[in-house]
Amino acid sequence: MIIASNALIRRSGHANGAAALIGNVAQAVARRRAYRKTVNELSQLTARELADLGLSRGNIRATAYDSVYGTRQEA
Secondary structure (H helix, E strand, O other), rough: OOHHHHHHHHHHHHHHHHHHHHHHOOOOOOOHHHHHHHHHHOOOOOOOHHHHHHOHHHHHHHHHHHHHHHOOOOO
């Protein structure tokens, strides 16, 4: 009986690990989409509109990265 219980625990552990992996991948994909959407939308703004936001073309990617991931991307 103990052996069967351990086998079930191990199997469910792997299932939970797989579910966590799938969840992590889905979250990474969603964040990447949000990053690309932010970059695309900021890129469509004029220089004047960017300046009104305190941005320049050169820092669009860093700003989008900060917005989505919450940390500054190292160059």
